[in-house]
């Protein structure tokens with residue numbers, strides 16, 4: 331098996347933009363990392379909630395706070411639902427909010443297909459909790475300025491996404 | 499403008515928590531039983547009508563800064579859900595009416611529908 335990768339980015343945004351805007355003097359950078367436990371549905375979204383509160387405190391515009399909250403939540407829920415364990419990590423610099431959601435899990439065999447609105451492999455148990463619309467990944471893409479999905483079947487999945495705080 | 503108090507009266511709801519917040523005026527109203535569907539709302543200050551009385555809904559409420567929730571079809575939320583709502587400063591109301599009837603009554607009050615932008619697929 332091999333790692334597969336797909337990137338979606340707003341016009342004018344690429345890997346270099348992200349590399350650049352995630353830099354910053356140590357006193358200008360805030361990092362937060364939270365574990366995610368596979369199957370722990372009651373706590374799904376707890377990490378996203380903390381990141382949201384932190385971002386809100388930093389006087390980020392409300393519309394951006396909502397985009398960050400929604401994307402982090404959908405990433406975290408997917409790890410809870412589909413993977414064994416993982417982490418959600420946010421790095422906040424003056425130029426951007428950069429989030430990494432990484433898991434050990436089954437991986438995504440077909441990233442393009444997973445990105446289609448409505449595509450889901452959610453079980454009836456998962457649907458009973460209100461998940462399984464097949465909208466999580468496409469909504470992450472919709473809310474972010476940059477999204478990289480990397481996955482290897484049998485190993486896990488890594489989502490990296492960013493919200494730019496300045497015009498580029 | 500429509501207040502949550504108006505909604506309580508229109509759908510004959512029981513107030514579970516947030517009695518002091520019923521004068522809030524929802525900017526828009528959304529109705530869904532699916533968490534990810536709810537998270538497609540792109541507007542500030544939505545009020546949610548839902549038949550899913552699960553803790554997962556409260557997480558979604560937190561992410562979107564909902565101004566209030568109405569549980570329909572006589573679903574009574576567990577104490578854990580009401581507690582979380584209290585912590586979030588979120589009024590929770592319950593009605594025995596169906597989703598359809600509740601939405602109809604709230605729509606008739608004149609509360610605006612939330613803008614829903616479904617995400618597009620990968621190109």
Ligand SMILES: Nc1ncnc2c1ncn2[C@@H]1O[C@H](COP(=O)(O)OP(=O)(O)OP(=O)(O)O)[C@@H](O)[C@H]1O
Pocket residue numbers: 404408409411412413433435436437438444445449450451452460461462463464465466467468487533534535
């Ligand atoms: N971290 C992951 N590990 C393994 N598979 C994943 C992961 N994230 C998503 N998938 C796969 O991609 C599919 C689509 O994910 P997406 O988040 O868009 O929808 P969903 O989780 O099925 O439903 P919703 O997010 O609307 O509740 C999932 O059903 C699952 O098969």
Ligand SMILES: [Mg+2]
Pocket residue numbers: 404407408462465466467
């Ligand atoms: Mg999902």
